[in-house]
Each structure stands twice: as C-alpha cells, then as structure tokens.
Amino acid sequence: MCQDQQIGVNMLRIQNFSKSYKNGKKAVDNLSLEVQAGDIYGFIGHNGAGKTTTLRAVVGVLDFEEGEIEIDGISIQKDALYCKKQTAYIPDNPDLYEHLTGIQYLNFIADMYEVTKAEREQLIEKYASAFEILSNLGDLIFSYSHGMRQKLAIISAFIHKPKLLVLDEPFVGLDPKASHTLKCFMAELCKDGSAIFFSTHVLEVAEKLCNKIAIIKGGKLIISGDTETVKGNHSLEDVFMDLIEK
Numbered sequence: 497m498c499q500d501q502q503i504g505v506n507m508l509r510i511q512n513f514s515k516s517y518k519n520g521k522k523a524v525d526n527l528s529l530e531v532q533a534g535d536i537y538g539f540i541g542h543n544g545a546g547k548t549t550t551l552r553a554v555v556g557v558l559d560f561e562e563g564e565i566e567i568d569g570i571s572i573q574k575d576a577l578y579c580k581k582q583t584a585y586i587p588d589n590p591d592l593y594e595h596l597t598g599i600q601y602l603n604f605i606a607d608m609y610e611v612t613k614a615e616r617e618q619l620i621e622k623y624a625s626a627f628e629i630l631s632n633l634g635d636l637i638f639s640y641s642h643g644m645r646q647k648l649a650i651i652s653a654f655i656h657k658p659k660l661l662v663l664d665e666p667f668v669g670l671d672p673k674a675s676h677t678l679k680c681f682m683a684e685l686c687k688d689g690s691a692i693f694f695s696t697h698v699l700e701v702a703e704k705l706c707n708k709i710a711i712i713k714g715g716k717l718i719i720s721g722d723t724e725t726v727k728g729n730h731s732l733e734d735v736f737m738d739l740i741e742k
C-alpha cells in the first residue's frame with residue numbers, strides 16, 4: 497500500500513547527541529539531524545568519524561548519556577521497545593545464527609515482528625528471488641558466503657516493512673547485481689513512506705541514491721541537508737575531499 501501521505505513526517509530525530517567511550521574517547525560530539533518519511537539519507541565520513549557509533553545509538557544497541565533520539569516521534573530512552581519495533585538495523589558485519597537455516601532465520605525474525613504467514617511467504621519469495629538465494633534458504637547459515645549472509649540480513653530487514661531502516665555500509669560484500677537490487681528496494685521502501693538512514697564510503701552511490709546527505713568529521717557533523725544543496729555544482733567526492741581536508 498502506498499503511504500505517500502506520510503512523506504515528510506519525522507521518522508528519526510537526533511538532538512544534541514554525544515557519545516564518549518569508557519576510554520575517554522569522544523566519538524560523537526553534539527550531533528543533530530532529522531530523517532523524514534520518504535528520505536534516503538546518506539551518512540558519510542572518514543574511517544573513525546563516528547558513523548557506526550551514531551547508528552548503533554539510534555537503534556538502541558549503544559547506551560548514551562547526552563542528547564535525545566526519537567523514532568517516529570517517540571524517545572528511545574522512554575520507550576525502547578516501541579522504537580525497536582519500528583526499526584530494522586543491518587550492521588556492517590551481521591552476526592546471524594549460524595546453526596539455523598536461512599528460512600528458519602527469516603521465520604524467526606518474522607515471528608518477532610508479527611508478520612502474518614501469508615505476508616511473510618510472499619515477501620520472502622519476492623526478496624529471496626530478487627537476491628538469488630531462494631534455493632539456498634534450506635541450507636545452514638554456517639555454509640553461506642559473506643555476500644549471502646549480507647543478503648539474508650537485508651531480506652530479514654525488509655520483510656517486516658520497518659518505518660526506519662538503518663544500514664551500516666550495506667553495499668560492502670554485495671556483487672554489482674545485488675547492489676543494484678538493494679538500491680531498487682531501498683527506493684521502493686521509501687516511496688511507501690518509510691525512511692532510510694545509512695552509512696557508506698561509496699560516494700557515487702550516495703550521490704545518485706540519496707535525497708539527503710550528512711558528512712561527519714572527527715565526531716562533528718560538518719554539513720547536512722538536501723543532496724543538491726550539499727554538493728552545489730560539484731561532485732559529492734569533490735565536496736567531501738574539500739571538507740575533510742580543511
């Protein structure tokens with residue numbers, strides 16, 4: 497069902513978020529940004545800039561003391577369960593249950609998110625066919641290649657139609673066809689009223705796919721907004737290099 501009427505509603509609001517690790521390292525410093533329904537929001541920055549730290553705080557797997565994070569208008573500090581139900585997260589190196597088969601894993605996730613039997617069957621068929629792992633779903637995850645694991649994690653996220661999809665380096669390990677398929681499904685999800693916030697080092701992908709971009713450097717957000725505004729008449733790579741080297 498098309499939910500275009502939701503486009504523009506805040507799905508993620510990060511306000512003055514800071515995170516220091518126990519060793520005293522301030523990984524993120526006073527970061528604020530908003531991701532709205534319909535947005536494909538790219539989060540870019542050099543190695544160690546603070547992207548994963550931010551993403552992990554957003555999805556509730558990393559505690560933080562400073563700032564506020566709201567998902568679909570609800571504070572994750574106040575109602576973490578509600579927020580987690582609206583969200584799917586694919587880390588940069590998904591840790592899947594190796595002793596399950598692919599289909600057992602997908603059913604486990606579908607059960608957790610209360611996806612009906614009819615709907616899960618239809619969506620698993622759709623996504624697993626598109627990612628060409630339908631015939632592998634009966635095999636143990638233990639036997640999957642890195643790319644197949646990545647595809648399974650992606651399918652598990654899409655089958656419960658999250659309002660907010662958070663991805664950390666989702667294109668790493670995917671072959672060109674699977675990357676293309678993922679981009680199409682990301683666009684489809686956002687057209688249906690969800691929002692995507694993802695980190696990437698692939699600036700060409702960010703430039704083409706994202707309607708919004710944020711650049712983080714040394715834990716501080718240095719620019720964010722509409723892709724066209726962020727890049728002006730330049731390529732995103734030129735803008736990135738310029739900002740990072742300043």
Ligand SMILES: Nc1ncnc2c1ncn2[C@@H]1O[C@H](COP(=O)(O)OP(=O)(O)OP(=O)(O)O)[C@@H](O)[C@H]1O
Nearest residue numbers: 517519521523541542543544545546547548549550
């Ligand atoms: N568990 C941790 N304990 C201490 N410091 C950490 C921890 N995790 C990350 N850091 C530090 O926080 C900073 C930000 O790391 P983070 O993983 O968020 O960066 P990133 O932008 O995702 O980098 P990359 O592009 O390399 O994945 C880095 O200086 C890193 O060393």
